[in-house]
Amino acid sequence: MGNRLTRIYTRTGDTGSTGLADGTRLDKDTLRIQLFGELDELNSHIGVVLAQGAPVELAACLGEIQHLLFDLGGDLSISGRCSLLPGHITWLEQWLDYFNAPLPPLKEFILPGGNLPAAHGHLARTACRRAERTAVALGKVEDPGANTLAFLNRLSDFLFVACRVMARLNDGQEVLWRTARPIPSPPH
Numbered sequence: 119m120g121n122r123l124t125r126i127y128t129r130t131g132d133t134g135s136t137g138l139a140d141g142t143r144l145d146k147d148t149l150r151i152q153l154f155g156e157l158d159e160l161n162s163h164i165g166v167v168l169a170q171g172a173p174v175e176l177a178a179c180l181g182e183i184q185h186l187l188f189d190l191g192g193d194l195s196i197s198g199r200c201s202l203l204p205g206h207i208t209w210l211e212q213w214l215d216y217f218n219a220p221l222p223p224l225k226e227f228i229l230p231g232g233n234l235p236a237a238h239g240h241l242a243r244t245a246c247r248r249a250e251r252t253a254v255a256l257g258k259v260e261d262p263g264a265n266t267l268a269f270l271n272r273l274s275d276f277l278f279v280a281c282r283v284m285a286r287l288n289d290g291q292e293v294l295w296r297t298a299r300p301i302p303s304p305p306h
Contacts, residue, residue: 138195154195157187157191157194160187160245163245164180164183166241167238167242167280168184171287172280172284176217176280176283180280186201189201193263206269210269214275217283218279226295229293232284232291233285240277243274243277243278246270250267250270253266253267
C-alpha cells in the first residue's frame with residue numbers, strides 16, 4: 119500500500135461537504151455520510167471493547183468485524199461496490215450461535231452494564247442499531263448495499279451475545295431488569 123494520506127488536512131470540507139472515492143462531493147449531513155460516521159463510531163466502540171481484553175475467540179471475531187465495517191465504509195464511498203457477501207452474514211450467525219450456546223436462556227431483559235467490557239459492548243450494540251436505522255433511511259432514497267441491512271441487523275445481535283459473554287468475565291454477571299420494584303427510599 120502506498121501513501122494514501124500525505125497531508126491530514128485538506129480544507130476541502132470546510133464548507134460542509136466531503137468527497138467520495140469517485141470525487142463526488144456530498145453535504146456532510148446526507149444520510150450516506152451520516153452512515154459513514156455512525157459506522158466509524160461503531161468501529162471505535164468495538165476498539166474500546168478490544169482494548170479492555172475480550173476472550174481470545176471473541177476478540178478475533180471483533181477484529182474481523184472492524185475490518186468488515188471498514189469494507190462497508192468503502193462500499194459507501196464507491197458506487198456499485200459490494201464487499202459484504204451473504205457468506206459474511208452466515209459467518210456472523212455461526213459465531214453468534216457458537217457464543218450463545220453455553221449461555222443460560224434469557225428469562226429477563228438485560229440492562230447495559232455488568233462490567234466495563236460489557237458496558238462498552240452495549241454502547242457498540244446501540245451504535246450498531248443507530249447505524250442500522252440510518253441504513254434503512256438511506257435505503258428509501260438510494261441503495262445502501264446488497265447485504266448492509268442484514269449484516270448490521272445480525273451484528274447488533276452478535277454484539278448483544280458478546281456483551282453477555284463479557285459480562286461473565288472474572289466471575290461477573292449480567293444486570294437483569296427487575297419489574298414491579300418498590301419505590302426507592304429518598305435520601306435522609
